[in-house]
Amino acid sequence: MPLQPVRIGLIGCGRIGRVHALSVTAAPGAVLTTVVDAVPAAAESLGELHGARVAATPAEVLASADVDAVIIASPTATHVDLIDAAIDAGKPALCEKPIDLDIARVEALRGKASAATTPIMLGFNRRFDPHFATLHARVAAGEIGRLEQLSIISRDPAPAPTDYLAVSGGIFRDMTIHDFDMARHFVPDVVSVFASGTAQFSEDIRGLGDYDSAVVVLTGREGQQVTITNSRHAAYGYDQRLEAFGSEGLLEAGNVTDTVVRRWTADAVEVREPYQNFFLERYAAAYQRELAAFVAAIREDAPVPVGFHDGWAALVLADAAARSAAEGRVVEVDLDA
Amino acid sequence: MPLQPVRIGLIGCGRIGRVHALSVTAAPGAVLTTVVDAVPAAAESLGELHGARVAATPAEVLASADVDAVIIASPTATHVDLIDAAIDAGKPALCEKPIDLDIARVEALRGKASAATTPIMLGFNRRFDPHFATLHARVAAGEIGRLEQLSIISRDPAPAPTDYLAVSGGIFRDMTIHDFDMARHFVPDVVSVFASGTAQFSEDIRGLGDYDSAVVVLTGREGQQVTITNSRHAAYGYDQRLEAFGSEGLLEAGNVTDTVVRRWTADAVEVREPYQNFFLERYAAAYQRELAAFVAAIREDAPVPVGFHDGWAALVLADAAARSAAEGRVVEVDLDA
């Protein structure tokens, strides 16, 4: 007997919610049945597009008999309560990162989340990017021996609007959070954090007391070194790279273009296409594979590949980075606590 | 009112038929309703996989009320008759290349095919490869000025079985046929053909009186030069490249890998992943886009992007190449005839 598709309720119909709706519709094993948003018009238009019912509240979604699992793509401040409610409702949830900007709120839910049998998956999509996933698999297979140094370069094309940045929690919680998770994907047992932040080019960001440029050095339990380089802008587009150095070699995943076409003209030679820009394009496949992993975990009753603990750990590292940058010293962390 | 999906009947359930079945199932605007194959078991297993009915004969498929269009993926020798029947049935057809190995049979149908209003599309899938299509579009947009020289490199990983090669029509009709169409995609008005073939490494191929290596030089009406380089083997995998040289520059499409990961180890540096191997992998996207183009032409009542004339022209060039290689001289062709 063929498996029934997993019926998905989507909470939050903004930009990232619409990405998830598309992934659900395209996935062979999932179907979007219900949507909800604080802005009813957003829910209605998305529901119409995908043939999904519009619910009045997230609670209604969680209580629906035709919803097997939910995707939480609503504002960050709602995540903790919705995860809590999903656990109570026994509905598997895929929640966008971060869990919350306030570690205290995350800590408060941590015991319950770790005890829960309901799958709670965190939306660290980059783990599912085919390029990074392949690099990770090849490191895991021992192709470069023992991993010693990892370099993560992550630069946005341009800063988000200042209004957004003002409530973003700062560069470490908003932007580097992805890189902290990627670091832990390779080196789970991070024991210390050093971070340096400067505001070099944006008066707006400086005015917020935030950084537009950051470098982070993480140290693993066995001495591994992870370097993260961030900038809120990059003239040449979205810059997303990994470089893993091990005792027997190096693996690199550079930037991605749509095709392999290159050009030679009088002004420039060997020019590749512009990079995929921005995260919706660059990580389109990652979002689809993330959803597939969520569906597979539900169907196979298997652990989710990225869980609540990972969301908590990334936030612990972000908080430590903020403190390190402010105090000019290494901050030790205990991710086994 | 949303468009109804185009209901497809598939004639031929071999390797390439199964590729088309997958494309149809994945396409938003098409549905596979009927399949047929000379080997009933092949049709039955594919029909079951895709939820399609099994017909007894191609004629039954063409006569079915729930078949809006057909894909002809049966052996080459059946193509002419099936195209003929599709025209009679008024059913749009996407037919695998080549139309036939015998130009006389193709000529016999040519008048009828060109007069027909039923869309007849030829399966020159490489035109739809995203890399080559992008390169073509950029040439067409004038990025390198006037096109002066085009280099097509096309090498298979290894020769097909000798049994297959014995009835393949020879390297020019079997393998180079794709490159002839690609040449005409850039330079439609080819006026002369020179070809050189040698059997350098395969005693089997030499025994068949065929070539395992070939170089072809085509000349366009305005003096453009197209060079095709073929080999029936390549130690490093499927080698599929284009290089377009124009008055203002050059565009290149090199080989394709699944990801951008590269490695550095003691034995080799900057090593990319193995190339996508073989055509089912390398041209997976091309087959899907080809099907999408067929469906779009039907729905929009628009001309098919590759038609019977193109299938005929490729075969004319293949015949001319065989003659040129045998006689050691340039063979003129008239593709406007």
Add this chain to the structure above:
Amino acid sequence: MPLQPVRIGLIGCGRIGRVHALSVTAAPGAVLTTVVDAVPAAAESLGELHGARVAATPAEVLASADVDAVIIASPTATHVDLIDAAIDAGKPALCEKPIDLDIARVEALRGKASAATTPIMLGFNRRFDPHFATLHARVAAGEIGRLEQLSIISRDPAPAPTDYLAVSGGIFRDMTIHDFDMARHFVPDVVSVFASGTAQFSEDIRGLGDYDSAVVVLTGREGQQVTITNSRHAAYGYDQRLEAFGSEGLLEAGNVTDTVVRRWTADAVEVREPYQNFFLERYAAAYQRELAAFVAAIREDAPVPVGFHDGWAALVLADAAARSAAEGRVVEVDLDA
């Protein structure tokens, strides 16, 4: 006892003569003692620059006691007589290509040249380019198994002045001549030639009855295929590439830049430096290594690496190409004759 430097007399102080003068001065084992040119001022200024005596005639150079060997860099029409005189004088000669534009004059000297014990070296500098020489050595070492197909791409940045082209002997004797020699460097036993030439972009060249674009296909005794692609212009600079395909792989030598620096900006990513432009820059190292090979052959009483026979063979191929292009047929050649 350290070896005495080889004392060089330079016949011809034009552009290429000045390159050779520089090579001699820079070489540890050679010294420029004498120069001569039909234009006395040219000889005088070059002589002053390098501290060399100015002779009145080539014959005086050949007769000089302080000249151990000569470099013939005078106009092509003088080469045959000067080689002849160098043999008579027993002075080793490095002669610029081509030996002559008229094969009959070359044939007339051939017997004497092949019988001579005086080293006569032909200036096919590209054999000495470090990139091409390395590729050649790796092919010779068997790294890609048996060589099956060789692609030579050779495009100039822009056409030479029409006055020059008018007396150049045509594209095959003037430009492709280098590629014919490179072809023979890999596949000495060429047995047939096909050539296609068109005038696509230059009305001047068309007016001369010459071609601005050419494709040549050479066939080796064992079926190897060599493709040469020429253009008299290239918007992106001097395009000089080799690609050797063998039974076990492929080796490529692409274009050369001064440094490995690449740039990423808003308009273009992964842009390399402009290519070295033109032959004086691109082949600077080749000229020096060529001179070193000449000096080494003299000192070690060893055969020159490129001799009169090679100069003759290249011209035979050029003539065959001209005939092939005119007649639209393969022209057979016998380089063992």
Add this chain to the structure above:
Amino acid sequence: MPLQPVRIGLIGCGRIGRVHALSVTAAPGAVLTTVVDAVPAAAESLGELHGARVAATPAEVLASADVDAVIIASPTATHVDLIDAAIDAGKPALCEKPIDLDIARVEALRGKASAATTPIMLGFNRRFDPHFATLHARVAAGEIGRLEQLSIISRDPAPAPTDYLAVSGGIFRDMTIHDFDMARHFVPDVVSVFASGTAQFSEDIRGLGDYDSAVVVLTGREGQQVTITNSRHAAYGYDQRLEAFGSEGLLEAGNVTDTVVRRWTADAVEVREPYQNFFLERYAAAYQRELAAFVAAIREDAPVPVGFHDGWAALVLADAAARSAAEGRVVEVDLDA
């Protein structure tokens, strides 16, 4: 009147001394007249090779009438005294890095060195590498706008012998010292240092209390961030790279090969040649250009491009890095002191 060559006395005939001797002999404007070494046989063999007189002591070299300038390539512990003596003798000196491992000894000479009119140049050869120098010049020319982040990757093929490492002063003073100078070449006004060191793979190095892996983050006065990544080993060879990120783009200088040849075989595609290995090969051109710059500064009575202050500053940064790594905190520096 042509310039007389600068007559050079070489103090120290070990590995790096021999490199300098070669550079002097190859330079048009310099001649090696005198050599000296604590091991007389070393001086004698090098003197014989280059036709230079052997002196008994460095003092004799400095006092020689036929010595216009000296190169100090003796052990590090002798540098301070020899620079001091060179100033007293009024003889320009090119001194190998570091000035000393003990900042106190460097400080003691600092006032005298900065007041001296005798050119004292420090041997930070990498500034003269053509690739890095080109990248630096393009940054300086504004090609990528304002420099915001610089990444320096520097990995040795394998650790030096433990005996050497034991007296090397530690990774920051011995290896990173080059990178500190490169950092200052781009961002002279470094204001703070963070360093992280671990011993991940070498028990020997761990036993010395030293690090085999290091990451350093420097901050410039205007917030620029420089990241240095070091390892004492790299399976794929000498890894020497720069990446400069600015407000308008990025410039990269990757690793260097002898030729542009790449290979494709069954086991690996697009493989470049092994990297130039080790510093004598990779920086061969840099040593020659460094010598040329020294000679030019003497002849033109111009400031040396890298002076005593730079040697001092690099050591200040190395000391700060050692302290930072030990204490887990940012160390502020004042390079204007």
